[in-house]
Amino acid sequence: MSKTLYDKIWENHLVHQQDDGTCLIYVDRHLVHEVTSPQAFEGLRLQNRKVRRPELTLAVPDHNVPTTDRSKGIDDEESRIQVETLRKNCKEFGVELFDVNDKRQGIVHIIGPEQGFTQPGTVIVCGDSHTATHGAFGSLAFGIGTSEVEHVLATQTLIQKKSKNMRINVNGDLSKGVTAKDVILKIIGTIGTAGGTGYVVEFAGDVIQRLSVEERMTVCNMTIEAGARAGLIAPDEKTFEYLKGKTMSPKGENWKNALEFWKTLYSDKDCKFDKEINIKGQDIEPLVTWGTSPQDVSPITGVVPDPANEKNEDRKMAMERSLEYMGLKANTKISDIKIDKIFIGSCTNGRIEDLRLAADLLKGKKISSNVSAMVVPGSGLVKEQAEKEGIDKIFKDAGFEWREPGCSMCLGMNPDQLKPKERCASTSNRNFEGRQGRGGRTHLVSPGMAIAAAINGRLTDVRKI
Amino acid sequence: MEKFKKLKSIPSYLSLQNIDTDMIIPKQFLKTIKRTGLGKSLFYEMRYDENGKIIEDFILNKDPYDKSRILIAGKNFGCGSSREHAPWALSDFGIKCVISSSFADIFYNNCFKNGILPIKIDEQTVVELSEYSKRKEEIEIDLEKQEVKYGNKISEFEVDLFKKKCLIEGLDDIALSLEKISQIDNFEKKIKANSPWLLKND
Numbered sequence: 001m002s003k004t005l006y007d008k009i010w011e012n013h014l015v016h017q018q019d020d021g022t023c024l025i026y027v028d029r030h031l032v033h034e035v036t037s038p039q040a041f042e043g044l045r046l047q048n049r050k051v052r053r054p055e056l057t058l059a060v061p062d063h064n065v066p067t068t069d070r071s072k073g074i075d076d077e078e079s080r081i082q083v084e085t086l087r088k089n090c091k092e093f094g095v096e097l098f099d100v101n102d103k104r105q106g107i108v109h110i111i112g113p114e115q116g117f118t119q120p121g122t123v124i125v126c127g128d129s130h131t132a133t134h135g136a137f138g139s140l141a142f143g144i145g146t147s148e149v150e151h152v153l154a155t156q157t158l159i160q161k162k163s164k165n166m167r168i169n170v171n172g173d174l175s176k177g178v179t180a181k182d183v184i185l186k187i188i189g190t191i192g193t194a195g196g197t198g199y200v201v202e203f204a205g206d207v208i209q210r211l212s213v214e215e216r217m218t219v220c221n222m223t224i225e226a227g228a229r230a231g232l233i234a235p236d237e238k239t240f241e242y243l244k245g246k247t248m249s250p251k252g253e254n255w256k257n258a259l260e261f262w263k264t265l266y267s268d269k270d271c272k273f274d275k276e277i278n279i280k281g282q283d284i285e286p287l288v289t290w291g292t293s294p295q296d297v298s299p300i301t302g303v304v305p306d307p308a309n310e311k312n313e314d315r316k317m318a319m320e321r322s323l324e325y326m327g328l329k330a331n332t333k334i335s336d337i338k339i340d341k342i343f344i345g346s347c348t349n350g351r352i353e354d355l356r357l358a359a360d361l362l363k364g365k366k367i368s369s370n371v372s373a374m375v376v377p378g379s380g381l382v383k384e385q386a387e388k389e390g391i392d393k394i395f396k397d398a399g400f401e402w403r404e405p406g407c408s409m410c411l412g413m414n415p416d417q418l419k420p421k422e423r424c425a426s427t428s429n430r431n432f433e434g435r436q437g438r439g440g441r442t443h444l445v446s447p448g449m450a451i452a453a454a455i456n457g458r459l460t461d462v463r464k465i
Numbered sequence: 466m467e468k469f470k471k472l473k474s475i476p477s478y479l480s481l482q483n484i485d486t487d488m489i490i491p492k493q494f495l496k497t498i499k500r501t502g503l504g505k506s507l508f509y510e511m512r513y514d515e516n517g518k519i520i521e522d523f524i525l526n527k528d529p530y531d532k533s534r535i536l537i538a539g540k541n542f543g544c545g546s547s548r549e550h551a552p553w554a555l556s557d558f559g560i561k562c563v564i565s566s567s568f569a570d571i572f573y574n575n576c577f578k579n580g581i582l583p584i585k586i587d588e589q590t591v592v593e594l595s596e597y598s599k600r601k602e603e604i605e606i607d608l609e610k611q612e613v614k615y616g617n618k619i620s621e622f623e624v625d626l627f628k629k630k631c632l633i634e635g636l637d638d639i640a641l642s643l644e645k646i647s648q649i650d651n652f653e654k655k656i657k658a659n660s661p662w663l664l665k666n667d
Contacts, residue, residue, distance in 0.1 A: 015645065015648050015649055015652045016645050016648050018627065020625075020626050020627050022625075022627040024642060024645060024648070024649075026649070026652055026653075026656075028663050035495050035496075035548075036547065036548065036549065038498035039498065039499065039500050039549075042498070042499075047639070049639070052649075053664075055664075055665045056664075056665065063495075064496065076496075078496035078497070079496055081496075081498065082496055082498060085498050119662075119663075122663065127547060127549075128546070128547055129545065129546050129547040129571060131547075143546075143547035143571055144547060144571070144574075145547055145548075145549035145552075145571060145574065145575035145578060146500075146549040147549060147575065147578035147579070147638070148574070148575075148578070150639065151638055151639050151642065154639045154642075154643065155639060155642045155643060155646075155649060156649065156653075157642055157649060159638055159641075159642060161625070193483055193541060193544055194483075194540065194541040194544070194567055194569070197541070197567065197568075197569065197570055198570065224545075224571075227541070227544065227569060227570070228570075229570050229571060248665070250662035254661060254662040255662075257660070257661075257662070258660070258662045261660060293483055314480075314482055314539060314540075315482070317480070318481070318482050318483065321481070411487075411492050411546075412492055413492045413493070413495060413496070420515070430485075430487070430545060430546075432485045432487045432488065432545060433487070433488060433510065434487060434488070434491055434510050435487050435492075438491075438510060438515070439515075
């Protein structure tokens with residue numbers, strides 16, 4: 001019987017299945033960070049349980065860490081305690097940790113692929129909803145809660161029921177200035193934030209195939225914003241090339257065998273999906289969000305939508321609330337919206353290719369006098385590479401701040417936050433109320449669009465830069 | 466885990482759709498290393514103003530809704546981050562049941578691990594229940610029978626049988642899975658034979 005990629009990975013990991021369909025599935029790789037793990041380790045301690053396979057778990061502090069000089073430690077007491085607790089737990093339970101001042105430290109979803117910890121065909125989990133990022137390698141990767149983190153630590157398995165299969169095909173050509181970020185925003189705008197609920201999504205089509213591995217990570221990263229816990233892409237030569245020689249990638253004979261297996265990871269030709277969505281590449285423009293949900297997208301050439309035209313009462317109310325929170329009037333041209341802050345970084349767009357693309361557009365230019373802007377590389381290794389290429393200098397010369405790696409202003413758990421009513425063009429993944437700071441107003445954009453906004457001080461079409 | 470069988474309470478109604486976990490419990494409260502104490506910060510930005518003063522007309526600040534143990538809300542409740550702090554905060558506040566026409570997957574799962582019953586029910590019933598909540602009268606949840614009773618009406622709801630059993634009996638997931646330890650051992654032997662690169666240090 002023909003199978004989807006998700007079917008294949010699922011079957012490969014089935015440890016036990018109850019009559020009612022509840023399954024126990026094996027977890028190959030577990031990523032841990034400081035925010036969603038302390039209660040899990042505490043739970044183990046209270047029950048006198050051990051970590052079953054400590055070598056399959058990798059830990060890193062990322063959510064809380066300051067992005068300014070941290071050689072002297074963390075000022076905020078609660079953040080410091082959380083990071084120290086992670087350190088203590090990793091030591092006690094034998095889990096490998098990339099600590100704050102380790103150059104391999106970074107956002108959990110950036111360091112996994114960077115180290116080769118992320119591999120095709122695996123089940124990867126983390127107490128973080130953006131775990132879907134790793135699906136770019138053809139792995140089944142999804143976010144879990146803290147109780148499940150504890151469950152994985154204790155048993156190296158998870159209790160799950162199988163999701164439905166959805167395929168999203170993006171075919172055709174992307175026009176100039178349109179990036180992976182616009183592709184995923186377009187998808188979310190099309191199916192809505194609950195469109196993928198209950199599904200695992202496979203992204204396919206020639207547009208997806210042409211994307212680089214890092215661009216694919218951007219697409220898979222925001223699958224959760226469309227409601228699906230996991231999004232994946234069949235691995236190909238680019239994937240294998242990316243993983244070759246990475247520190248934790250298989251070596252020698254293992255590499256050869258792994259490669260042979262990885263090449264079997266695709267959805268069979270005549271397999272059935274429960275749902276298929278088709279999107280044309282040429283229909284995608286550079287996008288920006290205008291509201292407080294990632295589905296609230298508009299082309300940069302568009303206007304803020306008018307709730308008066310909305311027929312559904314609940315949706316109308318939600319739009320009005322969003323516009324009030326965002327301080328926007330219906331029918332305003334998107335490109336007339338002034339910006340105060342620029343944030344480039346996050347697990348969505350904090351990789352080296354993102355920084356290269358941004359720096360390329362920025363070279364020789366200055367940011368507008370009415371904005372303040374920062375770049376937060378996704379990891380210490382991304383930062384190091386960027387500095388080798390002189391990218392830091394381009395940013396700094398233009399007026400950007402060049403920071404230390406971490407989640408930073410994507411969720412503002414550390415001091416990097418928006419002030420009330422401050423408006424930000426952000427390469428992150430969520431524009432929820434208060435996400436980047438109480439009262440802060442977030443417009444989600446691609447790195448190129450963030451640069452265009454930085455230069456002009458208002459949302460700007462990247463194709464005009 | 467606390468057992469869940471029946472629950473009676475005056476329900477509160479939050480009319481918003483897409484209530485995300487950032488709304489349920491904002492980031493500044495995620496710095497805790499405990500599961501408890503989050504109830505006072507539940508829906509923080511809707512319950513308190515910039516100066517930390519209580520916003521009187523927010524539903525959960527009003528009598529008798531401030532003692533609600535059942536929350537009714539718009540669709541796609543709990544979307545966004547995987548933070549289990551969201552169900553911890555609801556539970557610590559006293560809310561043991563959330564009713565909506567749809568939930569985000571991770572939040573839905575997290576509820577069951579914390580003795581909270583999320584009830585997925587058709588939109589029409591959600592509308593009726595939200596209307597009913599204005600009466601300030603108790604409604605009753607019977608998990609065993611999978612029923613919501615309000616006034617003289619009864620609505621049935623669906624729930625996964627295994628999740629239902631765990632909730633009713635207050636079962637510990639990990640203990641259940643550890644009973645299958647020999648199957649896990651065997652599975653790992655299979656990995657070692659077929660794909661040894663997956664088991665590091667082996």
